[in-house]
Amino acid sequence: MSKIYDDIFRTLCEKNTKLLIPVINEVFSTNYKITEETELLSGEHHILSGKKQTGIEEIITDLLIRLAGKIYHIECQSNPDGTIILRMVEYDFHIALENVKKTDGIYEINFPYSCVLYLRHTSKTPDKIEMKVNFQNGESINYSVPVIKMQNYSYEEIIQKDLFFLIPYYIMRYEKKTDTEIMPHIKEEYEQLYNCINKAYNNGILDSYDITNIMEFTEKLVHYIFNNNQSVCKEVDKVMGGQVLETYADKKLQQGMQQGMQQGMQQGVRLMALLSIKLAEDGRVSEISRAASDASYMDKLLKEYKISL
Numbered sequence: 372m373s374k375i376y377d378d379i380f381r382t383l384c385e386k387n388t389k390l391l392i393p394v395i396n397e398v399f400s401t402n403y404k405i406t407e408e409t410e411l412l413s414g415e416h417h418i419l420s421g422k423k424q425t426g427i428e429e430i431i432t433d434l435l436i437r438l439a440g441k442i443y444h445i446e447c448q449s450n451p452d453g454t455i456i457l458r459m460v461e462y463d464f465h466i467a468l469e470n471v472k473k474t475d476g477i478y479e480i481n482f483p484y485s486c487v488l489y490l491r492h493t494s495k496t497p498d499k500i501e502m503k504v505n506f507q508n509g510e511s512i513n514y515s516v517p518v519i520k521m522q523n524y525s526y527e528e529i530i531q532k533d534l535f536f537l538i539p540y541y542i543m544r545y546e547k548k549t550d551t552e553i554m555p556h557i558k559e560e561y562e563q564l565y566n567c568i569n570k571a572y573n574n575g576i577l578d579s580y581d582i583t584n585i586m587e588f589t590e591k592l593v594h595y596i597f598n599n600n601q602s603v604c605k606e607v608d609k610v611m612g613g614q615v616l617e618t619y620a621d622k623k624l625q626q627g628m629q630q631g632m633q634q635g636m637q638q639g640v641r642l643m644a645l646l647s648i649k650l651a652e653d654g655r656v657s658e659i660s661r662a663a664s665d666a667s668y669m670d671k672l673l674k675e676y677k678i679s680l
Contacts (some may be wrong), residue, residue, distance in 0.1 A: 380447045390536040410437040442483040456500040488519045526560045530567040539588035561610040578667045
Protein backbone atom coordinates (compact mmCIF):
# COMPACT_ATOMS: atom_id res chain seq x y z
CA MET A 372 0.00 0.00 0.00
CA SER A 373 1.23 3.51 -0.87
CA LYS A 374 2.82 5.28 2.08
CA ILE A 375 0.27 8.11 2.24
CA TYR A 376 -2.65 5.66 2.42
CA ASP A 377 -0.82 3.64 5.06
CA ASP A 378 0.10 6.75 7.07
CA ILE A 379 -3.48 8.05 7.10
CA PHE A 380 -4.88 4.66 8.09
CA ARG A 381 -2.41 4.04 10.89
CA THR A 382 -2.62 7.59 12.26
CA LEU A 383 -6.41 7.60 12.39
CA CYS A 384 -6.35 4.16 14.03
CA GLU A 385 -3.86 5.27 16.67
CA LYS A 386 -4.91 8.88 17.30
CA ASN A 387 -8.65 8.78 16.54
CA THR A 388 -9.46 5.20 17.47
CA LYS A 389 -13.16 5.79 18.17
CA LEU A 390 -13.71 6.53 14.45
CA LEU A 391 -13.25 2.79 13.86
CA ILE A 392 -16.32 1.86 15.89
CA PRO A 393 -18.91 2.81 13.21
CA VAL A 394 -16.80 0.91 10.66
CA ILE A 395 -16.92 -2.20 12.84
CA ASN A 396 -20.68 -1.72 13.27
CA GLU A 397 -21.07 -1.52 9.50
CA VAL A 398 -19.08 -4.67 8.76
CA PHE A 399 -20.18 -6.93 11.60
CA SER A 400 -23.74 -5.64 12.15
CA THR A 401 -22.94 -4.64 15.72
CA ASN A 402 -24.37 -1.66 17.55
CA TYR A 403 -21.50 -0.26 19.62
CA LYS A 404 -21.68 3.37 20.69
CA ILE A 405 -18.85 5.57 19.44
CA THR A 406 -18.04 6.29 23.10
CA GLU A 407 -17.37 2.58 23.79
CA GLU A 408 -14.00 1.97 25.43
CA THR A 409 -11.41 0.58 23.02
CA GLU A 410 -7.93 -0.88 23.40
CA LEU A 411 -5.41 -0.86 20.58
CA LEU A 412 -3.38 -4.07 20.63
CA SER A 413 0.12 -4.59 19.30
CA GLY A 414 0.22 -5.40 15.60
CA GLU A 415 3.60 -7.10 15.91
CA HIS A 416 3.60 -10.89 16.11
CA HIS A 417 6.65 -13.13 16.35
CA ILE A 418 6.57 -16.63 14.91
CA LEU A 419 9.03 -19.48 14.53
CA SER A 420 10.50 -19.62 11.05
CA GLY A 421 13.29 -21.37 9.24
CA LYS A 422 13.66 -18.49 6.79
CA LYS A 423 15.74 -16.34 9.13
CA GLN A 424 18.97 -17.16 10.94
CA THR A 425 17.41 -16.28 14.27
CA GLY A 426 14.56 -18.71 13.67
CA ILE A 427 12.12 -15.90 14.53
CA GLU A 428 10.06 -14.03 11.96
CA GLU A 429 7.97 -10.93 12.58
CA ILE A 430 4.62 -10.31 10.96
CA ILE A 431 2.77 -7.00 11.35
CA THR A 432 -0.96 -6.53 11.10
CA ASP A 433 -2.50 -3.17 10.13
CA LEU A 434 -4.97 -2.94 13.00
CA LEU A 435 -5.82 -5.01 16.04
CA ILE A 436 -8.35 -3.62 18.51
CA ARG A 437 -10.21 -4.95 21.52
CA LEU A 438 -13.81 -3.78 21.78
CA ALA A 439 -16.37 -5.06 24.28
CA GLY A 440 -14.19 -8.07 25.03
CA LYS A 441 -13.82 -9.06 21.38
CA ILE A 442 -10.75 -8.71 19.15
CA TYR A 443 -11.18 -7.11 15.73
CA HIS A 444 -8.57 -7.27 12.97
CA ILE A 445 -8.64 -4.97 9.93
CA GLU A 446 -6.23 -4.94 7.00
CA CYS A 447 -6.25 -1.94 4.64
CA GLN A 448 -5.34 -2.42 0.96
CA SER A 449 -5.17 0.32 -1.67
CA ASN A 450 -5.87 -2.25 -4.42
CA PRO A 451 -7.39 -5.75 -4.59
CA ASP A 452 -4.89 -8.46 -3.73
CA GLY A 453 -5.58 -12.03 -4.78
CA THR A 454 -3.33 -13.45 -2.05
CA ILE A 455 -4.65 -11.42 0.89
CA ILE A 456 -6.70 -14.40 2.13
CA LEU A 457 -3.46 -16.33 2.68
CA ARG A 458 -2.10 -13.57 4.91
CA MET A 459 -5.42 -13.15 6.72
CA VAL A 460 -5.48 -16.83 7.68
CA GLU A 461 -1.85 -16.62 8.81
CA TYR A 462 -2.38 -13.42 10.81
CA ASP A 463 -5.61 -14.59 12.40
CA PHE A 464 -4.14 -17.95 13.39
CA HIS A 465 -1.22 -16.33 15.21
CA ILE A 466 -3.51 -13.75 16.83
CA ALA A 467 -5.65 -16.63 18.08
CA LEU A 468 -2.60 -18.51 19.40
CA GLU A 469 -1.51 -15.46 21.38
CA ASN A 470 -4.82 -15.59 23.21
CA VAL A 471 -5.00 -19.37 23.72
CA LYS A 472 -6.94 -20.73 26.70
CA LYS A 473 -6.79 -24.10 28.44
CA THR A 474 -9.84 -25.56 30.11
CA ASP A 475 -9.97 -29.06 31.64
CA GLY A 476 -6.76 -29.96 29.82
CA ILE A 477 -8.05 -28.87 26.40
CA TYR A 478 -6.58 -25.90 24.56
CA GLU A 479 -8.99 -23.47 22.91
CA ILE A 480 -8.29 -20.68 20.44
CA ASN A 481 -10.66 -17.99 19.23
CA PHE A 482 -10.07 -16.35 15.87
CA PRO A 483 -10.53 -12.56 15.73
CA TYR A 484 -13.33 -10.81 13.88
CA SER A 485 -11.50 -9.86 10.68
CA CYS A 486 -12.17 -7.84 7.56
CA VAL A 487 -10.31 -6.22 4.68
CA LEU A 488 -10.76 -2.57 3.65
CA TYR A 489 -10.19 -2.05 -0.07
CA LEU A 490 -9.70 1.60 -1.00
CA ARG A 491 -10.11 0.61 -4.65
CA HIS A 492 -11.83 -2.36 -6.22
CA THR A 493 -12.93 -3.74 -9.57
CA SER A 494 -16.15 -5.36 -10.75
CA LYS A 495 -14.55 -8.73 -9.99
CA THR A 496 -13.69 -7.91 -6.38
CA PRO A 497 -15.81 -10.20 -4.15
CA ASP A 498 -17.80 -9.07 -1.11
CA LYS A 499 -15.85 -11.58 0.95
CA ILE A 500 -12.64 -13.55 0.53
CA GLU A 501 -12.62 -17.23 1.35
CA MET A 502 -10.41 -20.26 1.86
CA LYS A 503 -11.43 -23.89 2.29
CA VAL A 504 -9.50 -25.57 5.10
CA ASN A 505 -9.41 -29.38 5.08
CA PHE A 506 -8.53 -31.40 8.19
CA GLN A 507 -7.00 -34.85 8.44
CA ASN A 508 -10.20 -36.33 9.90
CA GLY A 509 -12.12 -35.47 6.76
CA GLU A 510 -13.80 -32.37 8.16
CA SER A 511 -13.47 -29.02 6.44
CA ILE A 512 -14.43 -25.39 7.09
CA ASN A 513 -14.85 -22.39 4.83
CA TYR A 514 -12.80 -19.53 6.28
CA SER A 515 -14.54 -16.32 5.20
CA VAL A 516 -13.46 -12.67 5.67
CA PRO A 517 -15.80 -9.78 4.74
CA VAL A 518 -14.59 -6.99 2.45
CA ILE A 519 -15.30 -3.25 2.74
CA LYS A 520 -15.24 -1.51 -0.65
CA MET A 521 -14.55 2.14 0.10
CA GLN A 522 -15.58 3.39 -3.35
CA ASN A 523 -19.04 1.88 -2.97
CA TYR A 524 -19.97 4.35 -0.23
CA SER A 525 -21.75 7.51 -1.28
CA TYR A 526 -21.43 10.64 0.82
CA GLU A 527 -25.05 10.09 1.94
CA GLU A 528 -24.18 6.63 3.33
CA ILE A 529 -21.07 7.95 5.05
CA ILE A 530 -23.17 10.62 6.75
CA GLN A 531 -26.06 8.31 7.60
CA LYS A 532 -23.81 5.64 9.13
CA ASP A 533 -21.31 8.01 10.86
CA LEU A 534 -18.45 6.54 8.83
CA PHE A 535 -16.17 9.49 9.63
CA PHE A 536 -13.11 7.23 9.21
CA LEU A 537 -13.82 6.95 5.47
CA ILE A 538 -14.10 10.68 4.75
CA PRO A 539 -10.39 11.25 3.89
CA TYR A 540 -10.62 8.42 1.33
CA TYR A 541 -13.84 9.66 -0.27
CA ILE A 542 -11.98 11.48 -3.07
CA MET A 543 -10.74 8.13 -4.42
CA ARG A 544 -14.12 7.50 -6.04
CA TYR A 545 -13.24 10.34 -8.46
CA GLU A 546 -9.61 9.58 -9.28
CA LYS A 547 -10.39 8.11 -12.72
CA LYS A 548 -13.15 10.55 -13.64
CA THR A 549 -13.00 13.69 -15.78
CA ASP A 550 -13.61 17.27 -14.63
CA THR A 551 -16.99 17.15 -16.35
CA GLU A 552 -17.95 14.22 -14.11
CA ILE A 553 -16.40 15.68 -10.94
CA MET A 554 -17.00 19.44 -10.78
CA PRO A 555 -20.84 19.52 -10.75
CA HIS A 556 -20.90 17.39 -7.59
CA ILE A 557 -17.75 17.79 -5.53
CA LYS A 558 -18.52 21.13 -3.83
CA GLU A 559 -21.94 20.08 -2.57
CA GLU A 560 -20.73 16.64 -1.47
CA TYR A 561 -17.83 17.99 0.57
CA GLU A 562 -20.05 20.66 2.09
CA GLN A 563 -22.39 17.90 3.23
CA LEU A 564 -19.47 15.88 4.64
CA TYR A 565 -18.13 18.93 6.47
CA ASN A 566 -21.58 19.72 7.88
CA CYS A 567 -21.78 16.12 9.07
CA ILE A 568 -18.57 16.23 11.09
CA ASN A 569 -19.30 19.74 12.35
CA LYS A 570 -22.71 18.57 13.59
CA ALA A 571 -21.05 15.58 15.28
CA TYR A 572 -18.66 18.02 16.96
CA ASN A 573 -21.48 20.25 18.20
CA ASN A 574 -23.28 17.16 19.54
CA GLY A 575 -20.17 16.04 21.43
CA ILE A 576 -19.65 12.93 19.30
CA LEU A 577 -16.36 14.17 17.81
CA ASP A 578 -13.86 16.55 19.35
CA SER A 579 -11.76 19.16 17.59
CA TYR A 580 -8.80 16.77 17.46
CA ASP A 581 -10.89 14.27 15.48
CA ILE A 582 -12.15 16.92 13.07
CA THR A 583 -8.72 18.46 12.57
CA ASN A 584 -7.23 15.11 11.54
CA ILE A 585 -10.18 14.21 9.30
CA MET A 586 -9.94 17.53 7.43
CA GLU A 587 -6.14 17.57 7.25
CA PHE A 588 -5.95 14.04 5.85
CA THR A 589 -8.79 14.79 3.43
CA GLU A 590 -6.83 17.73 2.01
CA LYS A 591 -3.58 15.77 1.84
CA LEU A 592 -5.13 12.91 -0.09
CA VAL A 593 -6.98 15.23 -2.47
CA HIS A 594 -3.73 17.05 -3.28
CA TYR A 595 -1.88 13.74 -3.60
CA ILE A 596 -4.35 12.24 -6.07
CA PHE A 597 -5.18 15.45 -7.96
CA ASN A 598 -1.79 17.15 -7.75
CA ASN A 599 -2.14 18.18 -11.42
CA ASN A 600 -5.74 19.33 -11.14
CA GLN A 601 -6.01 22.60 -9.24
CA SER A 602 -9.75 22.92 -9.92
CA VAL A 603 -10.56 19.90 -7.78
CA CYS A 604 -8.08 20.84 -5.07
CA LYS A 605 -9.44 24.38 -4.80
CA GLU A 606 -13.05 23.21 -4.48
CA VAL A 607 -12.19 20.86 -1.64
CA ASP A 608 -9.91 23.41 0.03
CA LYS A 609 -12.74 25.96 0.07
CA VAL A 610 -14.78 23.59 2.20
CA MET A 611 -12.30 21.52 4.19
CA GLY A 612 -9.37 23.94 4.35
CA GLY A 613 -9.07 26.87 6.70
CA GLN A 614 -12.23 26.10 8.65
CA VAL A 615 -12.15 27.66 12.10
CA LEU A 616 -13.35 25.37 14.87
CA GLU A 617 -14.66 26.54 18.19
CA THR A 618 -11.98 25.69 20.74
CA TYR A 619 -12.04 25.46 24.50
CA ALA A 620 -10.73 29.04 24.65
CA ASP A 621 -13.63 30.17 22.43
CA LYS A 622 -16.15 28.53 24.73
CA LYS A 623 -14.58 30.08 27.80
CA LEU A 624 -14.63 33.46 26.10
CA GLN A 625 -18.32 33.09 25.28
CA GLN A 626 -19.05 32.13 28.88
CA GLY A 627 -17.02 35.11 29.99
CA MET A 628 -19.12 37.44 27.84
CA GLN A 629 -22.26 36.09 29.47
CA GLN A 630 -21.00 36.07 33.06
CA GLY A 631 -18.46 38.80 32.91
CA MET A 632 -15.82 38.64 30.21
CA GLN A 633 -12.84 39.43 32.37
CA GLN A 634 -13.70 36.93 35.08
CA GLY A 635 -14.31 34.14 32.56
CA MET A 636 -11.03 34.74 30.74
CA GLN A 637 -9.11 34.77 34.02
CA GLN A 638 -10.68 31.47 35.08
CA GLY A 639 -9.84 29.87 31.75
CA VAL A 640 -6.24 31.07 31.94
CA ARG A 641 -5.86 29.90 35.55
CA LEU A 642 -7.29 26.46 34.80
CA MET A 643 -4.98 26.03 31.81
CA ALA A 644 -1.97 27.22 33.82
CA LEU A 645 -2.65 24.79 36.67
CA LEU A 646 -3.20 21.93 34.27
CA SER A 647 -0.04 22.75 32.29
CA ILE A 648 2.04 22.61 35.47
CA LYS A 649 0.64 19.20 36.40
CA LEU A 650 1.18 17.79 32.91
CA ALA A 651 4.74 19.11 32.79
CA GLU A 652 5.52 17.58 36.20
CA ASP A 653 4.30 14.20 34.94
CA GLY A 654 6.26 14.40 31.69
CA ARG A 655 3.11 14.85 29.58
CA VAL A 656 4.20 18.06 27.87
CA SER A 657 2.93 16.91 24.48
CA GLU A 658 -0.64 16.89 25.82
CA ILE A 659 -0.64 20.58 26.78
CA SER A 660 -1.33 21.90 23.27
CA ARG A 661 -4.10 19.38 22.68
CA ALA A 662 -5.74 20.30 25.99
CA ALA A 663 -5.68 23.97 25.05
CA SER A 664 -7.61 23.34 21.82
CA ASP A 665 -9.82 20.41 22.78
CA ALA A 666 -12.62 21.16 25.25
CA SER A 667 -13.57 17.56 26.02
CA TYR A 668 -9.95 16.49 26.41
CA MET A 669 -9.18 19.41 28.74
CA ASP A 670 -12.26 18.64 30.83
CA LYS A 671 -11.11 15.03 31.07
CA LEU A 672 -7.65 16.07 32.30
CA LEU A 673 -9.10 18.59 34.77
CA LYS A 674 -11.20 15.79 36.28
CA GLU A 675 -8.22 13.42 36.26
CA TYR A 676 -6.09 15.89 38.22
CA LYS A 677 -9.09 17.12 40.26
CA ILE A 678 -8.40 20.72 39.29
CA SER A 679 -11.11 23.31 39.86
CA LEU A 680 -11.45 26.95 40.90
